[in-house]
Amino acid sequence: MENQKDNIIHFKNISKVFPGVKALDNVSFSIEKGEVHALLGENGAGKSTLLNILHGVNSEYEGTVEIRGTAVSYKNANEAIKDGISKVHQEVSLIPELTVGQNITLGNEPRKGMFIDYKTLHKEANAILEKMNCNFKSEDLAGTLSTGEMQMIAIAKGLYHNAEVISFDEPSASLTNQEVSTLFSIITELKKNGITILYVSHRLDEVFEICDRATVLRDGKHIDTFKISDINREELIKKMVGRDVSAYAVRNKKLELTDKKVLEVENLSVNGVFEDISFHLKKGEILGFAGLVGAKRTDVVRTIFGVMRKSGGTIKINGHPVEINSPEHAVKMGLGLIPENRKTEGFIKYFDNANNVGLTKMEKFTQYGLLNHKKKTDNCNQYAEEINLRPKDSHYMTVNLSGGNQQKVVIAKWLSSDAEILILDEPTKGVDVGAKAEIYRVLEELLELGKSIIVVSSELPEVLGLSDRIIVMREGRKVKEYINENLTEEDILQYAMGVKQ
Amino acid sequence: MKLKSAGFNREFSLIAAIIIMVIVFSIIQPVYLSTGNLLDIMDQSVINGLLALGITYAIITGGIDLSVGSIFAIVIVVVGDLLVRGVDPVIAIVCGIGLGFLLGLFNGLLISKLKLQPFIATLGTMSAYRGVAYIITGGWPVLDIPANFRSIFNSKLFGSIPVSIFVLLAFAVVGHVILKYTKLGTYIYAIGGNEEATILSGVNVNRSKMLAYAISGTGAALAGMVLLARLGSGEPAAGQTYELNAIAAAAIGGASLAGGRGTMIGTLLGAILLSTLKVGLVVVGVDTFWQYIATGAIIVIAAYFEVIQDKVKKINFTKKKIA
Numbered sequence: 149m150e151n152q153k154d155n156i157i158h159f160k161n162i163s164k165v166f167p168g169v170k171a172l173d174n175v176s177f178s179i180e181k182g183e184v185h186a187l188l189g190e191n192g193a194g195k196s197t198l199l200n201i202l203h204g205v206n207s208e209y210e211g212t213v214e215i216r217g218t219a220v221s222y223k224n225a226n227e228a229i230k231d232g233i234s235k236v237h238q239e240v241s242l243i244p245e246l247t248v249g250q251n252i253t254l255g256n257e258p259r260k261g262m263f264i265d266y267k268t269l270h271k272e273a274n275a276i277l278e279k280m281n282c283n284f285k286s287e288d289l290a291g292t293l294s295t296g297e298m299q300m301i302a303i304a305k306g307l308y309h310n311a312e313v314i315s316f317d318e319p320s321a322s323l324t325n326q327e328v329s330t331l332f333s334i335i336t337e338l339k340k341n342g343i344t345i346l347y348v349s350h351r352l353d354e355v356f357e358i359c360d361r362a363t364v365l366r367d368g369k370h371i372d373t374f375k376i377s378d379i380n381r382e383e384l385i386k387k388m389v390g391r392d393v394s395a396y397a398v399r400n401k402k403l404e405l406t407d408k409k410v411l412e413v414e415n416l417s418v419n420g421v422f423e424d425i426s427f428h429l430k431k432g433e434i435l436g437f438a439g440l441v442g443a444k445r446t447d448v449v450r451t452i453f454g455v456m457r458k459s460g461g462t463i464k465i466n467g468h469p470v471e472i473n474s475p476e477h478a479v480k481m482g483l484g485l486i487p488e489n490r491k492t493e494g495f496i497k498y499f500d501n502a503n504n505v506g507l508t509k510m511e512k513f514t515q516y517g518l519l520n521h522k523k524k525t526d527n528c529n530q531y532a533e534e535i536n537l538r539p540k541d542s543h544y545m546t547v548n549l550s551g552g553n554q555q556k557v558v559i560a561k562w563l564s565s566d567a568e569i570l571i572l573d574e575p576t577k578g579v580d581v582g583a584k585a586e587i588y589r590v591l592e593e594l595l596e597l598g599k600s601i602i603v604v605s606s607e608l609p610e611v612l613g614l615s616d617r618i619i620v621m622r623e624g625r626k627v628k629e630y631i632n633e634n635l636t637e638e639d640i641l642q643y644a645m646g647v648k649q
Numbered sequence: 650m651k652l653k654s655a656g657f658n659r660e661f662s663l664i665a666a667i668i669i670m671v672i673v674f675s676i677i678q679p680v681y682l683s684t685g686n687l688l689d690i691m692d693q694s695v696i697n698g699l700l701a702l703g704i705t706y707a708i709i710t711g712g713i714d715l716s717v718g719s720i721f722a723i724v725i726v727v728v729g730d731l732l733v734r735g736v737d738p739v740i741a742i743v744c745g746i747g748l749g750f751l752l753g754l755f756n757g758l759l760i761s762k763l764k765l766q767p768f769i770a771t772l773g774t775m776s777a778y779r780g781v782a783y784i785i786t787g788g789w790p791v792l793d794i795p796a797n798f799r800s801i802f803n804s805k806l807f808g809s810i811p812v813s814i815f816v817l818l819a820f821a822v823v824g825h826v827i828l829k830y831t832k833l834g835t836y837i838y839a840i841g842g843n844e845e846a847t848i849l850s851g852v853n854v855n856r857s858k859m860l861a862y863a864i865s866g867t868g869a870a871l872a873g874m875v876l877l878a879r880l881g882s883g884e885p886a887a888g889q890t891y892e893l894n895a896i897a898a899a900a901i902g903g904a905s906l907a908g909g910r911g912t913m914i915g916t917l918l919g920a921i922l923l924s925t926l927k928v929g930l931v932v933v934g935v936d937t938f939w940q941y942i943a944t945g946a947i948i949v950i951a952a953y954f955e956v957i958q959d960k961v962k963k964i965n966f967t968k969k970k971i972a
Contacts, residue, residue, distance in 0.1 A: 455849070479851025493849055496842035498909045507839055507850045510832040518830045561850060 155217075156181040156313060156344050157202070162211035164197050164368075171197040172209070173368040179313075184335060184345040186355045186362035186376070187315075188388055190580035194368040195348050199315055202346075203235050204228035215313075226255070234306030236316045242298050244291025249273035251290045252305045276304045280334055296327030303334060314338065315346035320354060325440050325645070332358050350580065351607075352381055364388055385581060397588045397613030403432040403595055405616065409467070410600045411569055413452065416461035421447050422624035425461070429569065429600050434591065436615030436632070437604040438640045443621040445604045446488060449571045453485045454478040465569075479508060484562030486555070488573040488604075494558040495546045502528040502542040504557050508565035531560040535590050552583020559590060563597075570594065571602045576610060588614065608637040620644050658958065659903040663918040667925050674929035681932050688809060690921065690928045695817045696872045698920035700891055701898035702817075702824050703753075703868020705916045706861040708899050709828075711841040711908025712760060712767030714862060717869040717895060718888035719778035720752045724873035725883035726782050729791030738798035745870050752778060753866020757859030775892070782885035790884035794877060802878035813875045817917075820871060824864070825913040837861050841908025897944070898923055901951040922947070 155178040164172040172194045179185045187195050200206040202213060204222030212219045215231065222228040225235075242251050249270045250257070258268040273286035282300050284293060290301065299319060306314045316335075320328045335345055335358055347359055355362060356376060364371040364387045371387050411429040416422075422444040429435050437445040451458050454472040463470055465481050472478045475485070487493035495504045502521075505528045506513060513523040528542035535556045537549075546557050555575065562570055572591075576584045591601060591614065605611045611618055612635055620628040620643040628643040642648045675682040700717050707714035728745040732738065752774075759770040802813045828834035836857040839847040848854050872891075877883045902919030904911025926947060930940045 453849075474853075475849050476851045476853050485849055487846075487849055492843070493845045496839050496846055496909070498838065498842045503835060503839075507835065507847070507852065510835055514832055518826075519832065519835070521830075565851070 154180045156215065158214040158217075159198070160212045160214065162198065162201060162209060162213070164194075164201065164206065164209040171368050172201075174211075175365065175368070175370040176211075177363050177370055177373045179344060179346065180361070181344055182339060182342050183360040184339055184347055184358055186359040187346055187348045187365070188355065188362055188384070189365035189371075190388055190582055193365040193388075195365055196317070197368075198365070199235065199317060199346070199348065202228070202313075202315070203233060229306070229309050229311075232310055232312035234309060234311035234314045236299060236302040236306070236314060236319055242290045242301060244289065246290055247286060248277070248284060248288050248290055248293070248301055249286030251301055252276070252286070252308050254305075256309070272308070273304065276307050279307070280304060280337070294327070296323045296330065299323070299327075299331065300334070303338075311343065313344045313346065315348070317348045318350065319347075320349060320351060324442055328354070352384065355384075356381070388581060397584075397610045399434075399614060400592060402616060405430050405433050410465065411452075411602075412464040412467075414462045414464075416448065416451060416463065417459050418447060418451055418456055419459040421456075422621075425621075425626050427619055427626065427629065429602060430616075431600050432595050432598065433616040434595065434601045434603055434614050436611035436618040437602065437621060438606075438608065438611045438618055439621040439644050440606070442623070443644065444624040445621050446573055447624075448621070449485065449573060449602060449604055452478070453483055453571060455485075479565055479567070482566070482568040484508070484565060484567030484570045486558050486562070486570065486572040486575060488577060490551070490554050490558060491547075495554060495561075497547045498545075500543045500545050501532065501537070501549075501557055501560075504546045505531055505542075505560045505564050508561045508567075512564070527564055528560070531563050534563065534593070535560055536586065550580075550583065552579045552586060555579060555583070555587055556590060559587075559594075563594075567599070569600050569602070571604070573604045574606065575603060576605075576607070608640055611640070612637065622646055659955075660912070660914050660918060662954070663902065663915065663922060667918065667922050670922070670925050670929060674925075674933055677933045681929060684809070686928065686932065688811075688814075690924050691814050691817075692811055693928055694920040694924035695813045695875055697891070697894050697898055697923065698817045698917055699820055699868045699872035699875065700895035701868075701902070701916045701920045702821055702913055703865040703872075704892065704895045705899045705902070705904050705911045705913065706824070706828075706837065706864045706868075707767065707771075708896070708904045708906060709837050709841045709908060709911045710767075710858055710861045711844065712858070712862075713771060713896070713906070714753070714756060714865040715768065715771040715892050716752070716756060716774040716778055717865060717872075718891040719775050719782065720749055720866050720869040721873040721876075721888035721891060722782040722885050723752065723778055723785070724749050724870040725877050725887050726785045726791055726885050728874055729794055729877055729883040730785065732795050732798050733791060733793060738795070738801055741798065742801070742874060745874050746867055749866040749868075749870020749873070750863045751866070753863040753869070754859055756866065757862030760862065761855035761858040779885070779889075786885050788885065790882050792882045794881045794883070799878045799881055802875055813878070816871060816875060820868060821913045821917045824868075827864070828913060833857055833860055838909060841905075841910070843909075894923070897948050901948060903955065905955075919951075 157179040160176055162172050162175045175198065187198065189195050197206065201209050204225050204227050207221065207223050220231065222231065252273045253269050257264045258272065259265055270286040277286060280300060280303065284297055290298065303314065319331060323331065338345060349355060359376050361373060361375050363373040366388065408431040409428045410431050414426045416425040425448050439445050447456060450456050452463060454474045454477055457473065463472060470481055472481060502525045506524045510519065512527065513520045525542045532540045532542065537556050538553055546554055549557065576587055579587065594601060603611065603614055612632065615632045618630045618632050618635065618640065619626055620640055622644055630639065671682065680686065700721065704714050704717055724745045727748055728741050731741040731744060756771055756774055759765045760767050802816065804812055806812060806815065828837065836847065836852050839852065840854055840857060844854060876887060898919035899911060899916045900906065901922060902912065902915030904916060923944065926943060927940060930943060
């Protein structure tokens, strides 16, 4: 039996209705003091809404939230922070022009009369940073730090307000593996100091590594709360999605590869970024690019796509040397790039699916200089069918689709342009488990359509599950090329982390 | 099509607002409703309308064109000078349009190739182009514009409708067709919506931007020639602060200064609404100073209307998602 006294947070019959949407439906569970508690569920399960209620962002809801045994109702995030309930956001929002210390104390600066007391400010901030073993100072400018370090500032901000509960919303999404392990050691440290951690993540490995208990939400309902040690991956995923979905990328069948090379890259370099990258891509294969964040994999594919200028090396497409100096040219050569960040680089927010899909090759719908909107719509319908877009509506605004379906629209852009070589940069970033499986299925179908694919991914199970061959990069160099047979994550990590050279 | 229906809503409300204004002004002062007066309203919106239609192109790309008033002045003095020297009016008009196009293209060049911020680039050319206009005439006005040129814009069609109104409508129609029915138009919306994504889709963004600013310059050129024909003289100081009225009309018409949104019909209605108000206030005898306040209020109300509309759309959307 749970001991009521040990619960720092108790959610009691929480319901939240947005206009027409029941985001949370009578959710009740408790979080014990000093535990690391994972909050799991697919996108739209209600995790963010619950966090927003806890942190005072949403102040209107049914039910009660009890903290340390008393019901609270924070009117805004500041009240929650002052009551010791802090949050580290998915995307860290700092003011880059201010110092680290100013960011940590923002809004609650120590004062001397009407002026900010910078001496005390930096002293207090440095004390916290030291406790966290950070290797930067309160006086440094926030803008000079890496993403991981910025996250440390967010944690420090919570500690400055004597946080008792800190929740993390997808903290590892933009961190390197190195930074993730630093984050974990800090979380362990926080836990030792009796601080309760709420942890939201799509990465199950992390949940199994650092969490004590977990709560699964699905469609706004509380499904279960349990000890992590009592459950395995498959059972956990089943709870999250309510159906069997393979969590990992699995190729159902690999194509018989011929020797036809659609893309050959030799000694490609960009001064000061990466050097001497050589590889080829065969028709009908998936070539994986593995490596830690900062290995410059994205820069390599962007250079091939003409976004960055190469300083040396040659690129051949179907055996012919080409000089690609703009994305426009790359598209004409039959390349397609599905960029890492869908929202800022993948699609146009005011466009419906038909326009987003059609954008890469408007010539197809143009006659005598004029566009034929019906042809454009038909074009989109055709690809919506192929990639199983939901809803299958050409006039639906892409921005209103789920993350997975937005990604399908971005893929469809390149089907529409008849790209032969597709480059996917982190294709399932921020996509929920169910949609991931579907994107993997789409990739396999693309191969059968005769496309060849490069996948850049920081998720090792994804690279291992999808690729025919894998190239490992580290710090701007290609360190290993593998045929993907009986490889393990360890094999790749040894090269990616520089254990083996 | 969702893209259109969102704009349609806006345009419908603008028409309603114009009709309500006309009714209110006519009740106060019945003469307002006369054909002559209504034509006058249209006539009054021609110059601002042409400038606004052009500037809408720059605004949709996510930019701005502050130099339209100065392009307007250069075209006035150059075309005026050509006419005075005895150049055939048709050739002079073609030169004027070409000049506006080129001056706009130069703006586009600064913005796309040199990557200058549109506000700064066109702030620079606003001043520089104005200087060019003064230098061309030595600061003097161009006088005695030949009647054959003036009659091209001023003569009446269908009894009493001046040609200049048809120039406005024709420019709006061509502008609309380019935006909705050509690759260029789609690219212009795409650039304003998300430039990075547009570049990565393989679109030649620089060329599209240059053409957008060239079209903006063309609108200013047409507006300049309309004024030249009306007044029979042109001066290099003409058109100062006209860019602000043009931006106002575009904004009322639903063009978003953040880019990606705006239509020719919306901007046209925005310009007509502004002159409906202006003429109305004059006819009912409101003091000039109060006219400025009324214009300002309309701009703010139109902007707020947009905010409300977005909210309503969001709510409707979540409702639909459930159903």
